[in-house]
Amino acid sequence: MTKKKIGPSSILFPMPSTIIGANVKGKPNFLTVAYCGIVEAKPPLIMISLGKSHFTNDGIRENETFSVNIPSTDMVEATDYVGIYSGKDTDKSDVFNVFYGELKTAPMIQEAPLNLECKLVKNVDLSIKHDVFIGEVVQTHVKEDCLTNGVPDIHKVDPIIYATKIQSYVKVGDIIGKAWKIGKNYK
Numbered sequence: 281m282t283k284k285k286i287g288p289s290s291i292l293f294p295m296p297s298t299i300i301g302a303n304v305k306g307k308p309n310f311l312t313v314a315y316c317g318i319v320e321a322k323p324p325l326i327m328i329s330l331g332k333s334h335f336t337n338d339g340i341r342e343n344e345t346f347s348v349n350i351p352s353t354d355m356v357e358a359t360d361y362v363g364i365y366s367g368k369d370t371d372k373s374d375v376f377n378v379f380y381g382e383l384k385t386a387p388m389i390q391e392a393p394l395n396l397e398c399k400l401v402k403n404v405d406l407s408i409k410h411d412v413f414i415g416e417v418v419q420t421h422v423k424e425d426c427l428t429n430g431v432p433d434i435h436k437v438d439p440i441i442y443a444t445k446i447q448s449y450v451k452v453g454d455i456i457g458k459a460w461k462i463g464k465n466y467k
Contacts, residue, residue: 291444291445293443294441294442294450294452295314295315295441295442295443295444296314296316296350296439296440296441296442297312297314297351297359297439297440297441297442297449298312298313298314298316298328298348298349298350298351299311299312299313299348299349299351299359299362299389299392300312300313300316300328300330300336300346300347300348300349301346301347301349301378301386301387301388301389302336302339302340302343302345302346302347302386302387303339303342303343303345303385303386303387304335304336304338304339304342304367305338305339307371307373308372308373308378308387309335309336309339309367309372309373309387310336310349310362310367310372310375310376310387310389311330311334311335311336311362311363311367312359312360312362312363313328313329313330313363314442314444315328315329315330315410316328316329316348319414323416323417324416324417325401325414325415325416325417326348326396326398326414326415326417327412327413327414327415328346328348328412328413328415329406329410329411329412329413330410330411330413331409331410331411332408332409332410332411334366335366335367335368336367337411337413340400340403340413341400341403343385343386344399344400345383345385345386345397345398345399345400345415346386346398346400346413346415347386347387347388347389347395347396347397347398348395348396348398348415349388349389349392349394349395349396350392350393350394350395350396350437350439351389351391351392351393351439351440352392352393352437352438352439352440353438353439353440353449353451354438355391355392355440356440356449358375358376358391359440359449360449361375362375376389376390376391376392377389377390377391378390381395381397381418381419381421382397382418382419383397383398383399383418386398386399388421393422393423393426393432393436393437393438394420394421394422394423394426394432394437394439395420395421395422396415396417396419396420396421397417397418397419397420397421398415398416398417398418399415399416399418400413400414400415401414401415401416402414420432422437434452435452438451438452439452
């Protein structure tokens with residue numbers, strides 16, 4: 281099998297489509313972000329990487345809170361919309377039904393099946409183009425009908441996956457094996 285070099289790239293599959301929420305100048309603002317990942321399990325820490333020019337960054341710094349909302353595939357148009365238009369020019373506060381949790385300043389999306397309410401732990405300046413925000417998840421909010429045995433069910437959440445190089449949204453596929461079990465059959 282031949283492999284072709286395609287140059288340095290940050291391709292990881294899958295990339296989540298998340299909607300970051302932050303109050304900016306007293307109003308909820310939302311931004312679609314694929315650069316989001318888990319940093320730590322205990323305490324639960326989430327990382328988001330936002331271009332320095334994003335309006336949302338000011339709200340995260342101002343309130344030291346943000347939300348990570350996981351939209352379902354039926355929210356794809358609104359998800360794309362809040363990623364296309366900047367809060368500097370477009371008021372996105374009424375795109376979704378907004379609610380607040382324990383932190384009182386991290387706007388979350390009622391329509392999203394899964395919401396992570398985060399307090400800012402650290403802002404890391406890794407480059408001239410991006411701010412990396414690390415937040416501790418203080419509460420997880422899940423629609424009850426998206427739970428199976430008390431745990432969020434990926435198929436019920438039906439998250440939007442972002443395919444970076446083809447700039448498209450895709451769905452989650454089939455289960456192919458049970459983690460920490462299927463490998464026991466390998467010899």
